[in-house]
Amino acid sequence: MAPSTATIKLLNTKTRKKEVFVPLDPQNVRMYVCGPTVYDRAHLGNARPVVVFDVLYRLLRETYGADHVTYARNFTDVDDKINATALARKEAGAPGTLEELVHERSDETISWYLNDMGELGVLEPNHMPRATEYIAQMITMIQELIAKGHAYAAEGHVLFAVDSWREGYGKLSGRSVDDMIAGARVEVAPYKKNPMDFVLWKPSTDDLPGWDSPWGRGRPGWHIECSAMSLELLGETFDIHGGGNDLMFPHHENEIAQSCCAHGDDSFAQVWLHNEMLQVEGKKMSKSLGNFFTVRDLLDQGIPGEVIRFVFLSTHYRKPMDWTEKKAKEARQALEKFYSVLMVPGMYAKPGSRSVYLDSKIYPPDQEIVNALADDLNTAKALARLHEMLKENAPDVGSKIVGSLVLLGLLNKDTDIDRLSRPAGAILEEDRVDLSIHETRLFDARQAAMQSKDFSEVDRLKAAYLAAGLEVRMSKSGVELVPGAGFDVTKLEGL
Numbered sequence: 340m341a342p343s344t345a346t347i348k349l350l351n352t353k354t355r356k357k358e359v360f361v362p363l364d365p366q367n368v369r370m371y372v373c374g375p376t377v378y379d380r381a382h383l384g385n386a387r388p389v390v391v392f393d394v395l396y397r398l399l400r401e402t403y404g405a406d407h408v409t410y411a412r413n414f415t416d417v418d419d420k421i422n423a424t425a426l427a428r429k430e431a432g433a434p435g436t437l438e439e440l441v442h443e444r445s446d447e448t449i450s451w452y453l454n455d456m457g458e459l460g461v462l463e464p465n466h467m468p469r470a471t472e473y474i475a476q477m478i479t480m481i482q483e484l485i486a487k488g489h490a491y492a493a494e495g496h497v498l499f500a501v502d503s504w505r506e507g508y509g510k511l512s513g514r515s516v517d518d519m520i521a522g523a524r525v526e527v528a529p530y531k532k533n534p535m536d537f538v539l540w541k542p543s544t545d546d547l548p549g550w551d552s553p554w555g556r557g558r559p560g561w562h563i564e565c566s567a568m569s570l571e572l573l574g575e576t577f578d579i580h581g582g583g584n585d586l587m588f589p590h591h592e593n594e595i596a597q598s599c600c601a602h603g604d605d606s607f608a609q610v611w612l613h614n615e616m617l618q619v620e621g622k623k624m625s626k627s628l629g630n631f632f633t634v635r636d637l638l639d640q641g642i643p644g645e646v647i648r649f650v651f652l653s654t655h656y657r658k659p660m661d662w663t664e665k666k667a668k669e670a671r672q673a674l675e676k677f678y679s680v681l682m683v684p685g686m687y688a689k690p691g692s693r694s695v696y697l698d699s700k701i702y703p704p705d706q707e708i709v710n711a712l713a714d715d716l717n718t719a720k721a722l723a724r725l726h727e728m729l730k731e732n733a734p735d736v737g738s739k740i741v742g743s744l745v746l747l748g749l750l751n752k753d754t755d756i757d758r759l760s761r762p763a764g765a766i767l768e769e770d771r772v773d774l775s776i777h778e779t780r781l782f783d784a785r786q787a788a789m790q791s792k793d794f795s796e797v798d799r800l801k802a803a804y805l806a807a808g809l810e811v812r813m814s815k816s817g818v819e820l821v822p823g824a825g826f827d828v829t830k831l832e833g834l
């Protein structure tokens with residue numbers, strides 16, 4: 340693809356200025372984004388940075404070429420909350436050691452996360468490191484920090500000595516160490532030399548996950564994970580570091596302190612980008628406040644992922660936003676219009692199918708949309724431009740809409756462009772064929788059960804069909820499966 344030529348400008352939290360983005364190496368533009376702690380389903384707030392940085396990833400790929408961008412987003416799989424879930428399962432009688440249950444919980448949460456984010460049209464990053472796979476690198480970095488006088492061991496812990504880097508600490512978030520100490524109300528652990536010192540390593544109990552280290556069996560602190568993984572995957576310096584603005588202090592401030600002190604210069608990330616929070620009645624949506632709903636909740640209510648993504652894109656990433664039904668409705672209507680432009684069989688839509696030809700053809704996006712994104716990810720402006728394009732009569736406007744929707748992550752080769760305009764539960768010819776297979780299967784199972792008197796397979800199938808939103812009508816002459824409003828054909832897969 341011929342890369343488009345827009346100059347990218349980004350508002351750098353570090354300098355508080357909108358700056359022209361100049362990559363360290365245009366052949367390999369590198370971005371690191373702090374990923375989730377994998378203890379439970381992602382709530383809608385957690386999805387906001389994922390979508391925001393996916394838009395940036397797509398823009399960078401468009402600008403520098405898809406093979407010239409490296410994006411890493413981690414999974415934090417060392418955490419008390421994961422341990423607590425595993426412990427609860429163990430107490431409820433689940434088989435396996437606590438360590439195995441911890442691993443199982445992380446695996447399960449990661450697969451939910453990737454599925455849910457996939458529904459929002461999010462591309463998978465090039466690297467998705469799990470903290471537990473980089474413990475050796477973390478230990479090495481901690482040893483370097485101790486050797487350089489930036490960290491000290493005490494009572495099985497290792498702490499970063501904030502006093503050793505007063506000149507740099509607090510710059511990102513705009514705080515001075517003295518103010519921070521004055522404002523600190525936390526009870527200070529006796530092994531800390533300074534109340535602001537933070538944990539690099541801490542002891543672990545025998546039944547919980549832990550690793551051998553020069554300071555005894557223990558586990559890493561959260562901040563060192565990102566410093567070690569970004570170093571390993573992207574190098575000492577890289578272009579962009581992102582995350583929600585709730586991470587700016589202390590997490591990102593601490594990452595900077597660790598990395599700059601370990602590397603011995605003040606390089607690390609060139610540009611820091613922070614998204615604002617998704618809110619509920621003026622407060623951050625968060626697990627601890629309990630004011631959350633998950634991405635999966637919305638998908639289960641029949642709100643397509645594209646609609647959720649569209650709602651995110653309608654607000655600039657640096658502004659707080661909330662989720663409302665009105666926004667979802669408007670997003671759905673807008674997408675319906677854009678997709679309807681594409682339903683020209685043989686042109687964009689595959690004949691007799693609901694998806695778009697994207698495998699073989701490349702549609703360049705509209706330049707004004709690229710420009711809007713290049714201007715500190717002005718997604719709202721990009722969407723406004725899409726609306727304008729609907730009114731244009733130019734012969735290539737359809738292909739530009741396709742290209743722009745692809746760039747925005749609102750269209751891919753699997754998108755069912757007809758879905759939004761179909762009434763909920765409406766069944767297409769292709770799906771009917773599937774149902775007749777299932778009807779025959781249930782019928783045969785019942786015939787067999789009459790002989791064997793073992794109805795377990797019949798019960799299993801019936802339960803699965805009900806769960807997929809089908810009404811099961813059984814009579815002597817046959818079986819009929821009737822889709823209800825909540826029918827979800829994907830739930831029949833793998834039966």
Ligand SMILES: Nc1ncnc2c1ncn2[C@@H]1O[C@H](COP(=O)(O)OP(=O)(O)OP(=O)(O)O)[C@@H](O)[C@H]1O
Binds near residue numbers: 386583586623
């Ligand atoms: N309400 C929100 N709006 C936008 N981003 C959020 C919100 N809540 C968390 N994030 C972001 O989600 C990502 C994952 O964060 P993390 O795993 O720490 O969240 P969590 O502990 O599950 O969430 P919570 O903040 O609800 O306790 C981070 O980049 C964080 O900034």
Ligand SMILES: [Zn+2]
Binds near residue numbers: 590
């Ligand atoms: Zn991080």
